[in-house]
Amino acid sequence: MDIELSPQDAAFRDEVRAFLQDHLPEEVKAGGAATPSVFVEPEIGQAWNAVLHKQGWLGYQWPAAHGGTGWTPIQRYLFEKECARAGAPNLTVLGLKLLAPVIYTFGTEQQKSHYLPRILSGEDYWCQGFSEPGSGSDLASLKTRAVRQGDHYVVNGSKIWTTHAHHATGMFTLVRTNAEVKKQAGISFLLIDLASPGVSVRPILTTAGDHEVNQVFLEDVIVPVENLVGEEGQGWTIAKFLLENERGGSCHAPKLSYDLDQIEQAAAHESDGRGGKLAAQKDWKRRVATTRLSVNALEMIELKIISEIAKGRAPGPQTSLTKLLASNLRQEIDLLAVDLYGPAGLQLETDRPLYGDNAPSAVHSKGAQVASARYLNSRAWTIFGGTNEVQSTIIAKSVLGL
Numbered sequence: 001m002d003i004e005l006s007p008q009d010a011a012f013r014d015e016v017r018a019f020l021q022d023h024l025p026e027e028v029k030a031g032g033a034a035t036p037s038v039f040v041e042p043e044i045g046q047a048w049n050a051v052l053h054k055q056g057w058l059g060y061q062w063p064a065a066h067g068g069t070g071w072t073p074i075q076r077y078l079f080e081k082e083c084a085r086a087g088a089p090n091l092t093v094l095g096l097k098l099l100a101p102v103i104y105t106f107g108t109e110q111q112k113s114h115y116l117p118r119i120l121s122g123e124d125y126w127c128q129g130f131s132e133p134g135s136g137s138d139l140a141s142l143k144t145r146a147v148r149q150g151d152h153y154v155v156n157g158s159k160i161w162t163t164h165a166h167h168a169t170g171m172f173t174l175v176r177t178n179a180e181v182k183k184q185a186g187i188s189f190l191l192i193d194l195a196s197p198g199v200s201v202r203p204i205l206t207t208a209g210d211h212e213v214n215q216v217f218l219e220d221v222i223v224p225v226e227n228l229v230g231e232e233g234q235g236w237t238i239a240k241f242l243l244e245n246e247r248g249g250s251c252h253a254p255k256l257s258y259d260l261d262q263i264e265q266a267a268a269h270e271s272d273g274r275g276g277k278l279a280a281q282k283d284w285k286r287r288v289a290t291t292r293l294s295v296n297a298l299e300m301i302e303l304k305i306i307s308e309i310a311k312g313r314a315p316g317p318q319t320s321l322t323k324l325l326a327s328n329l330r331q332e333i334d335l336l337a338v339d340l341y342g343p344a345g346l347q348l349e350t351d352r353p354l355y356g357d358n359a360p361s362a363v364h365s366k367g368a369q370v371a372s373a374r375y376l377n378s379r380a381w382t383i384f385g386g387t388n389e390v391q392s393t394i395i396a397k398s399v400l401g402l
């Protein structure tokens with residue numbers, strides 16, 4: 001693997017860097033920095049999506065034939081790295097990175113022409129209805145039933161931990177269409193309009209006080225048959241494809257590296273409680289250096305996966321490795337941030353949002369204000385998209401062949 005950039009790629013990186021310098025709105029950057037939850041609120045995420053859409057860069061992972069940029073894997077990586085380096089908020093991924101590839105890979109022509117432009121324009125905002133009470137790690141045991149009646153399905157059941165269902169217009173969902181066959185074979189992938197009668201959304205507040213996830217109830221919800229993606233019974237294959245993208249569809253290292261830089265810079269101004277600066281303290285330096293080495297190692301693994309993708313291979317089960325490493329590092333870095341601010345890092349402001357004119361005033365600094373809430377919310381990293389134990393099992397079986 002050659003990690004030197006070609007002159008073309010270096011020019012591309014410079015173009016992206018210049019664009020971000022001129023077009024990343026300050027309020028979007030500040031909103032992202034002051035958001036403790038894993039996903040930024042749609043007013044921040046969609047505002048940033050709109051800037052990129054205008055530039056024609058929002059579908060940066062999509063093929064050109066479907067309205068994307070058609071960029072190479074290394075260009076996509078450079079774009080993500082530059083966005084992280086500029087302090088841009090995470091993109092609103094559910095439609096853009098999870099559903100869209102499913103639509104252009106498994107969808108009908110009519111589904112592609114209907115849904116893909118609406119994801120880019122922000123007209124549709126999607127959430128992911130996979131997990132159910134009792135069916136998380138063992139996703140294939142899901143019980144939400146979709147019974148075909150003529151030209152529609154009647155759906156009954158409940159989805160849980162559904163991120164941003166309270167903002168979403170639609171939910172891509174795994175449903176059971178056949179209970180007589182092997183459990184994986186009876187699952188289908190269905191798009192549900194959340195404005196349909198029979199849908200209700202109940203909030204679940206995180207330990208930090210954020211409203212990010214929900215439970216969604218589906219009672220006799222009528223869903224047209226044309227909302228089925230792929231064949232009936234193909235849902236498990238589609239889910240595995242989507243989960244590989246969810247686990248490995250992003251480069252985590254550049255964002256982790258940016259956050260670590262911020263912490264390192266702030267430590268130069270924080271007292272160590274003994275008359276010196278935290279940045280000069282031996283134990284602190286060791287912690288930061290150890291974390292930095294792990295982030296750099298993660299970046300090398302991510303680059304290796306990208307070079308595989310560039311050779312035309314699927315991301316594959318190694319994405320479980322990057323998901324696992326990135327989740328642990330995210331938690332380590334968020335703990336460093338809490339420790340950085342001393343007692344001020346323990347404040348837990350529960351008013352939201354923490355950005356904008358009406359944000360509650362911070363003790364010490366905005367960084368300190370968000371630290372504890374972010375630390376608590378990032379516990380979710382080792383759970384969502386498959387827990388650490390589930391990723392370890394995938395690595396053991398599919399990567400190491402144990």
Ligand SMILES: Cc1cc2nc3c(=O)[nH]c(=O)nc-3n(C[C@H](O)[C@H](O)[C@H](O)COP(=O)(O)OP(=O)(O)OC[C@H]3O[C@@H](n4cnc5c(N)ncnc54)[C@H](O)[C@@H]3O)c2cc1C
Nearest residue numbers: 128129130131136137161162163380383384385386387389
């Ligand atoms: C903040 C957040 C956002 C989320 N967003 C979404 C979303 O938008 N859409 C969605 O569909 N889901 C979402 N999820 C759900 C997430 O995917 C599930 O929580 C996750 O898959 C774990 O399932 P569970 O909660 O049922 O836990 P369980 O599966 O019950 O696991 C409980 C514990 O048992 C362990 N365990 C389970 N099975 C095994 C095994 N075979 N071997 C070893 N250990 C095992 C787990 O690792 C875990 O520690 C979200 C979760 C969180 C926390």
